[in-house]
Amino acid sequence: MLNFISQAIAKFFSFFKSLQVKQFLPIVLIGFLLLNISAAPSRRETQQVIKKLDQTVHQEDSTRPKTTGEWEQQYRETEGRPVERIKRIGEQSAEAVKDFGSMYVDTAKRSAKALDD
Numbered sequence: 001m002l003n004f005i006s007q008a009i010a011k012f013f014s015f016f017k018s019l020q021v022k023q024f025l026p027i028v029l030i031g032f033l034l035l036n037i038s039a040a041p042s043r044r045e046t047q048q049v050i051k052k053l054d055q056t057v058h059q060e061d062s063t064r065p066k067t068t069g070e071w072e073q074q075y076r077e078t079e080g081r082p083v084e085r086i087k088r089i090g091e092q093s094a095e096a097v098k099d100f101g102s103m104y105v106d107t108a109k110r111s112a113k114a115l116d117d
Contacts, residue, residue: 064092 065071078085 064095 065074074088078088
């Protein structure tokens with residue numbers, strides 16, 4: 001029995017040596033640090049980011065819904081009225097194409113200016 005235990009310990013140490021402790025230890029330390037350091041922003045910073053994103057999303061006077069909440073509200077408004085829903089989809093698609101077209105022209109102008117410089 002004692003011989004069996006000593007063989008098991010010898011096998012464990014030979015396995016431990018084969019792991020190359022010099023490479024294993026830094027990985028364990030980095031993993032420990034990443035799991036224990038909190039990188040979450042404070043509540044105030046989170047609210048400021050949400051407010052800034054909301055301003056950015058709604059900077060244009062567009063009637064198209066831009067957030068999930070707006071899409072869900074519009075869905076509830078047109079629930080059970082497929083004709084109204086299709087009409088809104090058509091209007092919003094036309095507006096989206098118009099918005100994309102104006103963005104494309106602006107980007108093309110800025111790119112052409114950059115190429116000239």
